[in-house]
Amino acid sequence: MTNRGWQEIVGVVGIFGMAVVVVTIVVWNMAATWRARAILARDYEYRTLAEKAVNDQAVIRESLAGINGRLAEVETRMHSVERILKEIE
Template sequence: MNYHQWQEVIATIGIFVLLTVAAVTIIRQVAIGQRAKAQLAREAAYKKLVEDGAAGQERIERRLEAIERVLKDVE
């Protein structure tokens, strides 16, 4: 192989490495974004679950207070 052929081989390898690094970087950034979106969705679901649980507990407390009032009136 002469000098020009080696330059072509090196340039081809360099371009291949550059494209590989760029592709890996893009894929990694997309994956990080998807993970962040998934985490936000989980946090929103947990927040809704907590709010629903608190609302249910509040309803139960109101019913319990009503039952206690009825029992006090009966006594």
């Protein structure tokens, strides 16, 4: 082979190597971008779920406050009924 033949082979191998490196870097960066987007989507879903849980807890707290008020009223009535029954005996 002549010197020019070796130069062409080395050039082709070098260009092929550079192409492989460039493609690898592009694929690596695209994968990192996809992972970042997936993490952001997951974080958004967690944030939405947490906000829903907080809102649901507030509704439950209000319901429990109402139930406690009614229970206190029932206890008061029951005590008065017990007192009346004791007076009747």
